[in-house]
Amino acid sequence: MIKRIAAFFLAFVPVVVFAASGGALQSSAATVNNKASLQRGAAMYMSYCAGCHSLGFQRYSRIAQDLELSEEQVMSHLNLTGGKFADQIKIAMDPADAQQWFGKTPPDLSLIARSKPGGPDWVYTFLKSFYVDETRPAGWNNTLLPNASMPNVLWELQGIQRPIYGEGEHAGAPAKLELAVEGKLDPKQFDAKLRDLVNFLTYVGEPAGMQRTSVxxxxxxxxxxxxxxxxxxxxxxxxxxx
Ligand code: HEC
Incomplete structure (x- = not known):
């Protein structure tokens, strides 16, 4: 009997298949089950990203509900664009202006943590891959998205990275980046902040994911x-x- 029961359960041992992670992406270890991290990430998003990027599929009220925040907390700390509690998260900037300033309208980020190969890890790596480049209009370039028109909005926290160029066939593309000027945060603290932000974007990409994993x-x-x-x-x- 015991043997049979053991055989029964062994047949159900889940086979975990690890998906190959895309190229040189760094792991964000994104998890949507840490409410404190999601709250910090939301605050970070609103102060550093919401000026340019909308979250058209997400409403302030839904954030309050899912992240266990009161309407008052959301409206006074997270809503910086003047929308109503029931509104989607829009940007204050006119898309035509954005086009003129950046040469490109900053895309909506509702689904960014799902749409890129590598998902949250792509976003995490992208935000860590900015470096100074005087030849670019905004003075920044990015190793993951070469010639990106987004400036490094987190440079004060991260510091300034400088490219070290490769040799031979890799000449011209930065082989790696080094921290030339220190930021307000040391690299570990900066990574932790980015994780909160990426966690938040992962949650926004699938708000039901939180309940799905616990149910x-x-x-x-x-x-x-x-x-x-x-x-x-x-x-x-x-x-x-x-
Ligand atoms: C000053 C305006 C501005 C701010 C602030 C800003 N971005 Fe961007 N972002 C852009 C622009 C413009 C692009 C388009 C870049 C391109 O494709 O060349 C972009 C592109 C991106 C992309 C790539 C999207 C894609 O589909 O390729 C991601 C991811 C992103 N931003 C995340 C963020 C996050 C997270 C923040 C906050 C930390 C942020 N951005 C703050 C302007 C901004």
Whole structure:
């Protein structure tokens, strides 16, 4: 009996397949189950990104509900563009102006943590890959998105990275970046801040993901227990037949 039960459970040991992570992306270890991190990430998004990037699929009220914040907290600390509580998160800037200033309208970031290869890791790596480049209009370039028209809005926190160029066939493209001027945060603190931000964008990409992962565990446990009962029952019936 014991052997049979063991065999039953072994058959259900989940096979974990690790998806190959894309190229040189760094791991953001994004998780949507840390509310404190999501709250910090939301605050960071609103102060550093919302000036240019909208979150058209997300409403202030939904953020309040999911992140366990009051309407007052959201409206006074997170809403910097003057929208209503029930509104989607828009930008104050006129898209035509943005086009003129940056040569490109900053894209909506609602789905950015899902749409890029590598998802959250892409966003994380992108935000760490800015370097000074005098030849670019805004003075910045990016190794992950060469000639990106976005300036490094986090440089005060991160510091300024300088490119070290490769040799031979790789000449011309920075082989790596080094911190030339220190920022307000040391690299570890900066990474932690970025993780909060990327966690928040991951949550925005799929707000139901938070509930899905917590409900999912119970569903699997229920199914396992139920299957076990059904199996015992089957065993009981067949004993009479034999
Ligand atoms: C001053 C305006 C501005 C601010 C502030 C800003 N961005 Fe951007 N961002 C842009 C522009 C312009 C682009 C388009 C870059 C391109 O494709 O050349 C962009 C592109 C991006 C992309 C790549 C999108 C894609 O589809 O390729 C990501 C990701 C991104 N921004 C994230 C952020 C985050 C996170 C913040 C806050 C920390 C932020 N941005 C703040 C202007 C801005």
């Amino acid at each position: 999912g565990v119970w569903v699997i446990l229920f199914l396992a227990a139920f299957t076990f009962l059904a199996w015992l029952l089957k065993h009981e019936y067949w004993r009479d037949v034999h």
